[in-house]
Amino acid sequence: MGCSPTHFSAIVFILSVLKAYASDSYIAAVYEHSVILSEETNLPVSPEDALELMNKNMDVLEIAVKAAAQQGAHIIVTPEDGIYGWVFTRETIYPYLEDVPDPQVNWIPCTDPERFGPAPVQKRLSCMARSNSIYVVANIGDKKPCNSSDPKCPEDGRYQYNTDVVFDSEGKLVARYHKYNLFITETYFNYPEPEYVTFNTSFGNFGVFTCADILFHDPAVVLASKLQVDTVLFPTAWGNTLPLLSAIQFHSAWAMGMRVNFLSANTRNSSVDMTGSGIYGPNGPIAYHYNTETENGQLLIAQLNSRPHLSPTYPPAVNWSSYATSIKHFSPTDQDFTAVIYYDLFTFMELTKIEGNHTVCQKDLCCHLSYRMAEKQEDEVYVLGAFDGLHIVEGEYYLQICTLLKCKSTDLKTCGQPVATAQTRFEAFSLSGTFDTSYVFPEVLLSGVQLAPGEFQILSDGRLISQNGTSKPVLTVALFGRWYEKDPPHPQQASP
Structure with a gap:
């Protein structure tokens, strides 16, 4: 049976209304991961051994990604250092690094894994996103060769960056961010030029930065204030520092102060006081987790306003003095x-x-x-x-x-x-x-x-x-x- 023009117009209108309604909100997930660590980060390992450790962590992350997707999540954030751990030297981190290209190359590692050289980690993350139809945010290491014509080139001939990657629901690399404010122990990574990384989806405009970045103006304040992203994606390895800087306390406060959605995925490790993940909105926390009793991971899922600044409940600007x-x-x-x-x-x-x-x-x-x-x-x-x-x-x-x-x-x-x-x-x-x-x-x-x-x-x-x-x-x-x-x-x- 055919459609008359009137009926067709009505159907198009209904579909457009449904689509607009669907994108007014989305389901977000963050996963607090108890990272499987290398027993010795001061000794070099082979690329095969490095990948074996990373696959053990990605096995756990993949279970969380599947669980989030099954519960309708559009996007999941996993922690900083969540795939290989922390406290390396420049030499011992190297086998864990991959060359992460600029997302403008329009690349789906899941279907074309060798396009930029070996990239087993990016392939696996891309396939996680693609097979579960969900955006996946992860933290990995990027390596970039350089030579003596570059006056800033390190002596070992390469830059090494703490890097966030985002794969869309088709598995395409849509964002790459190099951490700008390295923590004092991250001597094995280089400082990049400042980057302000954003990407658009049908459920809002997103920005990404990492851990200590939240304490500084660039890029964090620029993303929230000048570029006015709707949601910040925040992989972190945050050691709690009471009374003012526990993870859930400060991250929820930053979301309120900057009036943005904020998806914070922390690692769980009692030896360095790491716990505390959350899904926060401009008006306060929506879901959060703080656990010092066990070393278990934790998946959080919650519904968020896609464009909070358009919401009638969006908080007004504050004159703090x-x-x-x-x-x-x-x-x-x-x-x-x-x-x-x-x-x-x-x-x-x-x-x-x-x-x-x-x-x-x-x-x-x-x-x-x-x-x-x-x-x-x-x-x-x-x-x-x-x-x-x-x-x-x-x-x-x-x-x-x-x-x-x-x-x-x-x-x-x-x-x-x-x-x-x-x-x-x-x-x-x-x-x-x-x-x-x-x-x-x-x-x-x-x-x-x-x-x-x-x-x-x-x-x-x-x-x-x-x-x-x-x-x-x-x-x-x-x-x-x-x-x-x-x-x-x-x-x-x-x-x-």
Whole structure:
């Protein structure tokens, strides 16, 4: 039976509506992987032995990819170092590396694996994506030969890069990103020129960067603010650093501060305190995982808005200093003391009463807190803290931070040390600061290192508030500010 033009037009209209509706949201997956590590990363291995180890990890990742696809996921993110591990030398990482071409070459490694030389890892990842009709995001190593005509060429005649790759649902390589902000231990990789890697899909515009990149302006802020991606893909090998930089805490805060979707896949390894993966939206965490009890992997799946900035629930822009600069100081600061958080010397004041209004300042930053505890626990101490300065350990970057946190013990010298449990409940709190930067990331972390979705608000005048209390006792409330303009130059020109 044929269609009349009217019927045909109606069908086309219905299909276009369905397609538009389908792309309003998508299903995202992240996999926290317990990486199978090489027993000895200081001794060179053969390419065959390197591939054997990588295949063991990809066996596990493939199970996660299949499971995600079966649950309808459009895209899955796997961790940094998830295929071969970490802490190599330039020589011992080399057998694990492949030449990753520019995605503009229009290549499906699954169907044409030898086009750019041996690429068994890229072939397998491509086939995972293709056979499961899902985008696969993975972290591998790229190698690029160079010679003496290039003044930056390393002595061994090659560049080596920490590299994210993205394969679409047909298995085609659609994105390649070289990590720009290497961690202090990654001496076996080279610094690339800065890259701002994005790709478009029917379910949104995506950007990708890796681990320590999140702490810096390039490429992270450029992707979210200037290029306005809808979702950031984030392979990471993140060692948790309480009280301010646990993975779920900071990654969810960054997503809220930058108002983007954020898919964070971490490794799981207790020896280096690695755990914490999540699917985060501009309004808070949607699904997350934090596990220090077992070494098991974990698959997270959740539905996300494809274009969050078009959503009626998209959060408004925040003037982070508006409220704090409009009020007088709450209290004198003659009770201040100093203590250290992650090598930074904070100015603190103790919260001695069950409720109060306090201000603590350091340099140009003044932090204001109003709070009310449900009851004052005798064996727990809480403080209000401020830091305004250059962090110089394991990376150099300028911070402005306001925080309410629980001290490790009743000894004030322990304030700022890692603590994972608490008993004190807050019925209400409001934290704000006189920030000189517009890049501030709001954190709330509860006892057991758990997030607090829906239990606090960010007001457009820069206040982080909770009016109805939190479901668990409070570990940390923070406004984590990054003043990028005061960062030292990037060590891009450093020799390997």
